[in-house]
Amino acid sequence: MAQAQMRRAIESGVPDNKQYLHPKLAKNYGNWKYHDRPRPGVLHHVSHDGDEVWSVRAGTQRQMDVWTIRKLCDIADKYAEGHVRFTIRSNIEFMVGDESKVAPLIVELEKSGFPVGGTGNSVSMIAHTQGWLHCDIPGTDASGVVKALMDDLYDEFRREEMPNRVHLSTSCCEINCGGQADIAIIIQHTKPPVINHDLVANACERPTVVARCPVAAIRPALVNGKPSLEVDEKKCICCGACYPPCPPMQINDPEHSKLAIWIGGKNSNARGKPTFMKLVASGLPNNPPRWTEVGEMVKNILHVYKNDARPWERMSDWVERIGWPRFFEKTGLPFTKYLIDDWRGARVNLNASTHIRF
Amino acid sequence: MAKKMHATPNLDQLESGPWPSFVTGLKRLAQDKDYVVDVLGHLEHSYQTRKGYWKGGTVGVLGYGGGIIPRFTEIKDEAGKPVFPDAAEFHTLRVMPPPGMHYNTDILRKFCDVWEEHGSGLIAFHGQSGDIMFQGATTENVQKAFDGINELGFDLGGAGPAVRTSMSCVGAARCEQSCYDEAKAHRQVLNTFLDDIHRPALPYKFKFKFSGCPNDCMNSIQRADMAVIGTWRDNIRTDEVLAKKWFAKHGMDELVNDVVARCPTKAIQIKDISKVRKDGHISSVALNAEKALEIDNKDCVRCMHCINVMTGALATGTDKGATVLVGGKRTLKIGDLMGTVVIPFMSLKNEEDYQQLVDLGQKIIDFFAENALEHERTGEMIERIGLVNFLEGIEVDIDANMVATPRTNPYVRMDGWDDEVAKINAQKAAA
Numbered sequence: 149m150a151q152a153q154m155r156r157a158i159e160s161g162v163p164d165n166k167q168y169l170h171p172k173l174a175k176n177y178g179n180w181k182y183h184d185r186p187r188p189g190v191l192h193h194v195s196h197d198g199d200e201v202w203s204v205r206a207g208t209q210r211q212m213d214v215w216t217i218r219k220l221c222d223i224a225d226k227y228a229e230g231h232v233r234f235t236i237r238s239n240i241e242f243m244v245g246d247e248s249k250v251a252p253l254i255v256e257l258e259k260s261g262f263p264v265g266g267t268g269n270s271v272s273m274i275a276h277t278q279g280w281l282h283c284d285i286p287g288t289d290a291s292g293v294v295k296a297l298m299d300d301l302y303d304e305f306r307r308e309e310m311p312n313r314v315h316l317s318t319s320c321c322e323i324n325c326g327g328q329a330d331i332a333i334i335i336q337h338t339k340p341p342v343i344n345h346d347l348v349a350n351a352c353e354r355p356t357v358v359a360r361c362p363v364a365a366i367r368p369a370l371v372n373g374k375p376s377l378e379v380d381e382k383k384c385i386c387c388g389a390c391y392p393p394c395p396p397m398q399i400n401d402p403e404h405s406k407l408a409i410w411i412g413g414k415n416s417n418a419r420g421k422p423t424f425m426k427l428v429a430s431g432l433p434n435n436p437p438r439w440t441e442v443g444e445m446v447k448n449i450l451h452v453y454k455n456d457a458r459p460w461e462r463m464s465d466w467v468e469r470i471g472w473p474r475f476f477e478k479t480g481l482p483f484t485k486y487l488i489d490d491w492r493g494a495r496v497n498l499n500a501s502t503h504i505r506f
Numbered sequence: 507m508a509k510k511m512h513a514t515p516n517l518d519q520l521e522s523g524p525w526p527s528f529v530t531g532l533k534r535l536a537q538d539k540d541y542v543v544d545v546l547g548h549l550e551h552s553y554q555t556r557k558g559y560w561k562g563g564t565v566g567v568l569g570y571g572g573g574i575i576p577r578f579t580e581i582k583d584e585a586g587k588p589v590f591p592d593a594a595e596f597h598t599l600r601v602m603p604p605p606g607m608h609y610n611t612d613i614l615r616k617f618c619d620v621w622e623e624h625g626s627g628l629i630a631f632h633g634q635s636g637d638i639m640f641q642g643a644t645t646e647n648v649q650k651a652f653d654g655i656n657e658l659g660f661d662l663g664g665a666g667p668a669v670r671t672s673m674s675c676v677g678a679a680r681c682e683q684s685c686y687d688e689a690k691a692h693r694q695v696l697n698t699f700l701d702d703i704h705r706p707a708l709p710y711k712f713k714f715k716f717s718g719c720p721n722d723c724m725n726s727i728q729r730a731d732m733a734v735i736g737t738w739r740d741n742i743r744t745d746e747v748l749a750k751k752w753f754a755k756h757g758m759d760e761l762v763n764d765v766v767a768r769c770p771t772k773a774i775q776i777k778d779i780s781k782v783r784k785d786g787h788i789s790s791v792a793l794n795a796e797k798a799l800e801i802d803n804k805d806c807v808r809c810m811h812c813i814n815v816m817t818g819a820l821a822t823g824t825d826k827g828a829t830v831l832v833g834g835k836r837t838l839k840i841g842d843l844m845g846t847v848v849i850p851f852m853s854l855k856n857e858e859d860y861q862q863l864v865d866l867g868q869k870i871i872d873f874f875a876e877n878a879l880e881h882e883r884t885g886e887m888i889e890r891i892g893l894v895n896f897l898e899g900i901e902v903d904i905d906a907n908m909v910a911t912p913r914t915n916p917y918v919r920m921d922g923w924d925d926e927v928a929k930i931n932a933q934k935a936a937a
């Protein structure tokens with residue numbers, strides 16, 4: 149009976165965005181000529197017909213309570229004709245058709261606690277994931293790490309003083325939902341999973357778990373008379389791939405799940421082709437609530453990059469010019485044997501030349 | 507008024523500092539909701555013990571097999587009772603955003619009303635796949651919340667081995683670098699696969715992403731199974747007024763160091779105006795009375811750098827469309843893979859063009875569904891079977907634009923070489 153009363157879904161799919169576009173955006177759809185940035189946090193777009201629109205970008209906490217969203221809506225109604233959009237990095241943008249409203253909008257946003265910035269050569273908001281708040285497999289938190297780091301990088305968000313844009317991401321496991329970035333902070337487990345053999349048979353589809361392991365370190369086994377799984381700990385690379393399909397294979401450890409720093413990921417095709425980021429440091433403690441050690445290292449790398457890179461060099465372009473030895477020298481980071489790739493295809497990451505900077 | 511708050515000494519420390527605080531937001535919600543009081547207690551427990559305590563399960567809405575991310579607490583006392591009973595269930599609804607993530611305040615306020623009534627009141631704009639994440643509802647309330655959101659014209663996104671929610675950039679709505687109608691492509695493609703989104707039955711996840719130009723603001727090459735990235739075939743457009751304005755402001759040093767020297771294929775030269783070539787594939791623009799910028803569009807790889815630096819003075823061409831790359835993904839299981847070119851250029855101007863894009867997506871998904879192993883992404887499948895076999899499967903001809911270099915090893919059986927050469931020569935003759 150209850151079933152009969154349930155509403156059938158309307159499979160409407162992706163909604164049309166035309167109904168939500170700011171009128172100036174709707175009018176000039178596909179007809180924009182150029183843009184400039186009158187100040188950090190503001191984009192000024194001009195159409196082929198001479199129409200102008202100013203977009204004011206502000207940082208948010210991404211996980212927003214309804215009070216925050218309604219506050220942002222109040223501001224949008226007052227200054228931005230009731231239209232906003234979000235960027236891929238969870239910044240909010242207010243489109244303004246009247247230049248005279250830009251300055252008061254900025255004042256109102258900052259007064260309400262939303263920093264204006266994130267455009268051009270700034271450190272933009274960190275792409276982040278779910279973490280302890282909601283994920284089922286997280287090694288660390290996401291929103292807390294981001295909050296702590298963005299407190300530290302607040303001025304760099306509000307200014308455009310970097311050589312080129314800087315994208316950051318955080319990820320709570322090696323799946324790396326946060327994605328490629330100029331600097332990425334990712335959990336790196338250092339011990340094999342701890343297996344609760346009482347639960348494996350009931351909770352896990354064992355062949356699936358065996359197949360999931362990148363190094364074939366898992367095999368079915370009878371443990372204490374129960375069907376379970378065992379891990380060849382010499383082979384195990386502690387990636388945690390077995391944990392999602394088999395939660396009794398606990399990979400997270402308060403002490404041994406460390407944080408690693410990766411640099412030089414670039415999404416864009418501008419100048420060189422897109423690049424993957426490279427592992428440059430690990431072993432940082434997973435240290436809530438403010439992850440101070442991680443923040444210090446990120447700030448150090450940013451500081452060296454800011455002082456050393458030339459205009460328009462992204463992190464990857466900069467290292468390509470100065471070379472990896474000098475990156476490690478300038479940042480003071482130790483170059484350890486673990487940073488030499490030995491996964492499949494690793495030889496393309498070795499130096500097959502006499503190109504050496506002295 | 508809700509029940510008494512738990513002590514949250516760790517989370518409290520995330521209320522200080524200038525960046526907006528999600529903890530402050532949660533505490534505001536906790537004033538009225540016992541649910542969020544316990545969510546805060548649950549999260550504080552994670553902060554104190556440095557571990558996560560949510561497990562998955564099965565929760566859904568009528569008619570769909572995915573789109574809800576179920577979460578049940580694992581923090582239980584010795585009797586097996588939840589320590590934070592009001593937050594024992596903390597499910598998320600993944601809801602697909604409009605292309606370009608444009609909203610008006612009316613719809614955002616309506617989302618808030620629905621979620622205040624049926625959920626925690628916490629909404630993330632947006633998840634890494636682009637979903638609006640309505641975070642935190644009990645099993646009982648999931649259907650009610652979905653009904654409310656669905657009535658507003660929004661639908662659930664993907665989860666599990668399904669076509670996933672997609673993202674597109676701000677695009678034609680507010681970007682001069684847009685090379686196609688990203689919103690149209692996004693909707694037309696995704697809405698073709700609603701069954702594959704709502705009823706997970708593929709070998710593994712499949713992600714589409716839509717970027718309007720090679721700046722690839724959606725990061726699609728590194729993470730999309732099918733990346734649709736705007737580009738153009740004709741010459742870079744120029745605007746003399748804006749070029750002279752740029753040069754007057756920035757000067758020769760910046761032009762040489764930041765523009766000419768950073769062109770990846772050395773396609774840009776600075777010349778006396780009288781010496782600029784007049785060929786059909788040359789773009790040029792005067793910088794002052796004597797000097798001009800000359801771009802050989804045959805050498806240009808459409809990287810966007812010079813256009814990014816001199817926006818307006820230089821612009822994308824008008825013969826627009828997209829390059830399609832397939833197979834991007836992050837580490838697990840075989841290591842990171844970038845998407846690689848499958849369609850060097852696909853015109854995206856009229857209805858037929860967009861239908862062709864949909865048809866390509868359909869072919870790729872059909873092939874993926876038939877041929878991928880369980881939990882294997884498209885990139886891994888192509889790595890296993892080889893690009894040529896994949897291309898034959900989706901009926902796309904090979905093209906030299908698909909490789910960075912030709913093969914560097916002889917380990918291939920090549921007794922079909924003459925036939926292939928004859929076929930290509932016949933095609934050339936027929937063209």
